[in-house]
Amino acid sequence: MANRLVGKKIAILIEEGYDEQEITVPLTFFKEEGAIVRFIGSGRQSVFTSIDKVSLSADLSAKDVQLADFDAFIIPGGYASEKMRLSDSMVKLMAEADDHGKFIGAIGRGPQLLISANVVKDRMLTCSTGIVIDLKNAGAYYVDDPVVRDGNIVTSGSKDDLPDFLEAIVDAVGIATPYVKNVWAGA
Numbered sequence: 001m002a003n004r005l006v007g008k009k010i011a012i013l014i015e016e017g018y019d020e021q022e023i024t025v026p027l028t029f030f031k032e033e034g035a036i037v038r039f040i041g042s043g044r045q046s047v048f049t050s051i052d053k054v055s056l057s058a059d060l061s062a063k064d065v066q067l068a069d070f071d072a073f074i075i076p077g078g079y080a081s082e083k084m085r086l087s088d089s090m091v092k093l094m095a096e097a098d099d100h101g102k103f104i105g106a107i108g109r110g111p112q113l114l115i116s117a118n119v120v121k122d123r124m125l126t127c128s129t130g131i132v133i134d135l136k137n138a139g140a141y142y143v144d145d146p147v148v149r150d151g152n153i154v155t156s157g158s159k160d161d162l163p164d165f166l167e168a169i170v171d172a173v174g175i176a177t178p179y180v181k182n183v184w185a186g187a
Helices: 021-032 080-084 088-099 111-116 129-137 159-173
Strands: 009-014 036-041 047-049 055-057 072-075 103-107 147-150 153-156
Touching: 009 021, 009 080, 021 036, 021 159, 072 088, 072 111, 072 159, 080 111, 088 103, 088 111, 103 111, 103 159, 111 129, 147 159, 153 159
Parallel strands: 009 036, 009 072, 072 103, 103 153
Antiparallel strands: 047 055, 147 153
16 A cells, blocks of 8 residues: 555654664655655754664754644654653654654664653553653553554564554555544543
8 A cells, every 4th residue: 555644744863873774664654655755863962873874864953843744753662762862852742742642653662762751651552672661650650462553652662563553654644634642432
């Protein structure tokens, strides 16, 4: 299937030590589906290197992002998310994105940034095994599934889960009605 995300704008967050497959596979997939994809860096530098020594440039810095310009944000794993959580602008961006009901996808260790943004409490998420205790300590409900969606947040455990993760992102972002956070259907 192609063109399910035509007109949608997706930001992929990038920082030093990212997992190359957790950026390049989503990038290729989203572009094939018709989305416009931009790399958002921490602002610490403009070029970031993966664990495998592949370099990519940020299109803009987290502090310069306008939430209205994007439909979804993707946080790759690797060691990048640990560095992202040290960037005040990236933490603030994820907190505001969640507050505005923007879709957020996090792969592997990606939920580390969501922990720092204080958006995981009382939510169901999955992650790489190395940060399960961190997620639980932050008040999240850990689910040992390949992909978990809780409202506007979609998480996956590893790059092995990318096909299911990407389909879950398409399902979330591809709907005509945007997600509205904290609204009950019966309210």
